[in-house]
Amino acid sequence: MTFQPAGRPKDKKRHHFIPITYLDGFTDERGRLQVYLADRGGAPMPIAPSQIAFQNYYYSQPKPCGGRDNNLVEDLFSQEVEQFWPAAKQAAVTDTLDPQTWSHLYLMIASLRARVPAMRELIESALAQQVMGIAAKMDREGRLPPMPAELGDIWSTLSIAIDPHQSMHAMPAILESMNAVVNGMGFEVLHNRTALPFITSDNPVVFYDPRFSESRRKPYNLDRKPVRAELQFPIDASTLLRGATSLRERQGSGRPTSREIKDDAIVRRHNRNTARYAYRMAFARDRSDDRMIGLFADQSPVLDAGWAKLSRSDLSWMQTKFGRRPQLPKWTDDDPLPEARNDDDAERPASMT
Numbered sequence: 001m002t003f004q005p006a007g008r009p010k011d012k013k014r015h016h017f018i019p020i021t022y023l024d025g026f027t028d029e030r031g032r033l034q035v036y037l038a039d040r041g042g043a044p045m046p047i048a049p050s051q052i053a054f055q056n057y058y059y060s061q062p063k064p065c066g067g068r069d070n071n072l073v074e075d076l077f078s079q080e081v082e083q084f085w086p087a088a089k090q091a092a093v094t095d096t097l098d099p100q101t102w103s104h105l106y107l108m109i110a111s112l113r114a115r116v117p118a119m120r121e122l123i124e125s126a127l128a129q130q131v132m133g134i135a136a137k138m139d140r141e142g143r144l145p146p147m148p149a150e151l152g153d154i155w156s157t158l159s160i161a162i163d164p165h166q167s168m169h170a171m172p173a174i175l176e177s178m179n180a181v182v183n184g185m186g187f188e189v190l191h192n193r194t195a196l197p198f199i200t201s202d203n204p205v206v207f208y209d210p211r212f213s214e215s216r217r218k219p220y221n222l223d224r225k226p227v228r229a230e231l232q233f234p235i236d237a238s239t240l241l242r243g244a245t246s247l248r249e250r251q252g253s254g255r256p257t258s259r260e261i262k263d264d265a266i267v268r269r270h271n272r273n274t275a276r277y278a279y280r281m282a283f284a285r286d287r288s289d290d291r292m293i294g295l296f297a298d299q300s301p302v303l304d305a306g307w308a309k310l311s312r313s314d315l316s317w318m319q320t321k322f323g324r325r326p327q328l329p330k331w332t333d334d335d336p337l338p339e340a341r342n343d344d345d346a347e348r349p350a351s352m353t
Contacts, residue, residue: 011070015058017116018202018281019082022108023049025089025236026200026283036282038297039325044287053202053281055117062165073168077115081107092189092235097255105241106182109205109233114174118203118279118301120167123174125303125326126318127167128160161329181207181222181229186247187256190240196267197237197285199293201278203301207231208273210244219277219301219320232270237285240270268292276322277301300325 027033032046059073084104091101113119138144192198208217210230222229231243241256250257261267271289275282275296282293304321 012074013056013070014054015056015074016054017058018053018112019077019085020049021082021085022112023053023283026197026285028285034284034287036284036293036297038278038280038282038300041297044284044290059168061168077111081111089235092241093239095189095258097189102255109241110175110178113178113205114171116203116279119174120164121326121328122301122303122320123167123170124162124164124328126305127162129303129305129318131160159329161331163331181231182243184227184245184248185229185231185243186250187241187243188247189256189258190242191258191260192238192240192267193260193262194264194267196264196288198234198240198267199271199274199282199284199289200234201274201283202281203277203279204274205231205233206273206277207243218304219322221319232273234274279325298324302326
């Protein structure tokens with residue numbers, strides 16, 4: 001038996017990147033989710049929300065004086081975002097959103113844009129691409145020792161490991177960019193009156209330029225002027241928030257409008273979007289969408305980046321596309337966490353350990 005020193009909070013190990021309180025809205029009568037693990041294939045597994053969508057020490061931070069703080073960021077999410085979710089969800093379901101519950105609803109949306117593996121791994125991939133681009137440029141300029149000829153174009157194949165802590169630093173910038181998108185939108189709450197439930201995923205915030213067809217869309221890319229955007233966020237199995245720049249004038253400064261959905265085709269369209277943006281997991285109340293979820297299991301929003309040498313400078317670009325999820329090289333340091341950040345707990349339900 002071990003004893004915790006008096007006055008010292010117990011370290012939190014399981015950091016849920018998708019909150020339990022959010023996933024509760026998609027459970028069946030037994031309190032289970034149908035969980036689709038994209039990299040494992042096969043039929044979904046019924047799992048309790050507390051047993052999935054976590055990674056050990058995922059939000060741990062190094063302390064200036066040494067060691068790790070395993071609670072600070074996890075507590076921030078639980079105390080400033082997650083504890084207000086039940087009331088915000090209920091207000092959306094009952095069409096009683098006021099400024100306070102709307103702000104709490106938005107906090108959950110913004111946090112689930114910035115804190116999830118899909119975004120953190122995108123940031124780490126982008127940082128690795130920057131490192132490779134800078135190193136390649138220095139090599140061409142003769143500022144690095146000569147590379148052995150047998151290595152060929154090493155800069156296009158080299159794997160760069162990035163300290164996962166760096167993707168935590170990007171969260172404020174992600175939140176700011178999210179604000180810029182949302183501020184140009186109006187919103188409506190869609191109430192699902194069909195027998196087909198809304199699904200969700202480990203990357204539940206979806207937005208895109210609606211002027212592109214589904215086959216031509218690139219996730220999160222809003223680079224045409226004037227900006228046009230649509231957003232969707234499943235609130236629970238019967239409720240979904242839809243945002244659109246086209247709704248801005250209709251809503252004005254008032255609260256989101258609401259609309260009932262009685263057409264399965266509309267629900268399927270939203271579920272298809274959710275499945276396309278899923279990263280490593282999709283979640284559903286039942287198995288109505290087994291086949292559709294499986295169609296998108298090997299594609300997720302990922303980095304699309306590159307560079308080209310010009311006469312006087314280098315041209316680089318970064319955006320997102322739907323593609324195969326990367327296997328990022330593991331980062332190791334002199335002060336590792338009790339369990340590596342890159343373990344597979346995010347994809348292994350606790351009931352299977």
